[in-house]
């Protein structure tokens with residue numbers, strides 16, 4: 001594209017499914033540098049375009065696929081993009097990331113984002129062939145699982161290299177934790193974005209891009225790529241473990257320390273619970289490692305199992321740690337083959353493994369307590385530790401059959417139909433089921449879950465490191481320090497961004513997401529952990545430890561303060577909004593009532609938030 | 622009994638890449654440490670103490686580095702999982 005400045009095209013594709021219209025949008029020249037990509041573009045779009053109080057399934061909701069400036073650049077980790085919408089699970093800011101190849105392909109096709117609005121009269125899919133875009137009939141694909149759909153789309157468009165983002169039957173059936181599946185194994189899992197896509201009658205977005213992504217300084221990019229490939233993959237190197245086993249090689253450490261997520265977050269240890277880990281997958285399946293676009297780390301599992309009752313097709317990838325725990329130990333299941341099978345089913349049907357596993361675990365506890373009656377159970381047996389119950393229910397949730405119909409609403413909505421006792425046992429933040437790291441033992445998660453705009457999300461990026469990785473389109477696993485991230489951004493774009501500016505970009509993202517959530521009715525008391533996580537664990541070394549509510553609320557207030565928000569209400573201060581260049585956005589979004597006035601002005605020349613360093617540590621391997 | 626101290630034979634189970642610190646193959650490996658040794662002595666002897674963070678188990682229970690070893694003990698050696706967001 002002649003318009004490109006380095007790796008950014010400044011071209012958004014707008015698709016109105018109600019009218020069938022597609023158009024090219026060129027954001028204002030300073031927009032891309034101000035917002036960069038990922039969460040910031042999503043938050044800006046949702047704030048300024050989604051009418052306040054709309055239902056997530058209203059055609060006016062927007063479904064945004066936003067790349068970052070580094071997405072598609074030929075460097076390890078340059079594969080990520082983010083998908084967002086108002087969430088049908090939380091009713092708030094919804095967003096989730098994926099890697100793989102789809103985002104890079106969209107960049108190669110000449111786009112920085114796709115914004116979808118409206119609802120098609122019948123199922124369609126979007127075909128992006130470089131700069132040529134068409135909506136095509138998808139009625140013949142509706143009801144199909146992801147595997148056959150990808151093959152069918154590639155077949156009918158006559159190109160095996162097409163990359164497909166799609167929903168499975170779960171998204172069609174508006175399962176509130178349905179996900180968007182890319183390349184069959186890379187999912188934007190959290191917050192129910194697949195259901196939003198389903199509500200729009202959009203089955204898939206197929207992309208083919210043939211233009212190389214240019215970087216402003218290819219030599220700097222190549223230098224970083226060389227460092228990863230030549231110095232970090234050997235034993236002892238920064239990426240060696242991920243390179244060899246992917247995520248989940250150290251699950252046993254959680255078991256020993258006593259915070260393995262088990263039996264709906266009641267138990268920190270589970271006999272055999274550590275048998276579902278990356279080492280067991282290596283030992284008991286036909287495992288190969290695969291990669292995302294341009295990434296020499298190659299941490300993606302491809303699991304093949306030939307056993308007749310647990311046949312698993314490697315094209316669906318393999319379980320990451322979160323999935324291992326969500327449908328493994330948290331449901332009491334310790335059968336690694338069953339977990340691999342469950343993972344395949346989730347990717348074929350298009351559901352988030354964390355919310356699905358957590359909802360099933362909650363339902364298992366409800367059965368134990370007798371809180372689900374015969375009619376609701378509809379013949380279903382549901383016992384902690386039963387792989388057969390687990391696998392059967394995954395299928396029934398996606399098809400909304402029997403008890404599956406209730407659970408397809410997510411654990412919080414399901415619980416509210418059963419009463420207070422049931423609701424008290426839901427492990428969620430803001431309606432999003434909590435990810436598989438126990439904040440009773442992990443301070444970084446204790447600080448993260450309550451304030452992450454998406455809810456109980458470990459990648460939800462309340463912190464600077466994850467927040468910026470999301471925005472620039474860089475994988476969380478790469479052990480780049482802050483300076484290297486900045487080097488990559490500038491080498492990709494040619495922008496000469498300074499650390500302070502990059503920090504402001506992060507603040508802009510969290511503040512916009514905050515304004516969206518406040519406008520959509522979130523209260524400061526929603527920034528909390530659920531009851532269960534304030535109760536002691538039943539087993540293991542942490543069984544006497546209690547996490548106090550004061551600890552969490554103090555940390556939440558500190559988070560508000562650090563970000564230039566009112567510590568009492570969590571509302572961004574007007575000077576913060578102004579400093580970040582968001583005053584007009586807040587006005588256009590009807591969000592000014594949720595902006596607070598600071599009593600004591602901050603000293604001149606100081607930003608209204610606290611500059612932070614990136615916290616150490618990648619997301620859990 | 623004199624002052625002679627016979628070495629102690631214990632079993633170690635290093636996870637994933639931590640196997641590189643120990644001779645031999647297989648998930649569980651036998652190693653010798655001086656009588657009266659703690660886990661810390663074992664870690665130092667095999668260079669594992671170079672790892673910035675470790676989670677240790679002794680016969681299936683979480684253990685500290687100063688735990689004293691006895692013949693036949695099984696020591697699990699892992700790196701804790703992080704979740705920095």
Ligand code: SF4
Nearest residue numbers: 077292295297299475
């Ligand atoms: S580290 Fe793993 S998840 Fe991240 S880009 Fe590379 S292969 Fe993909």
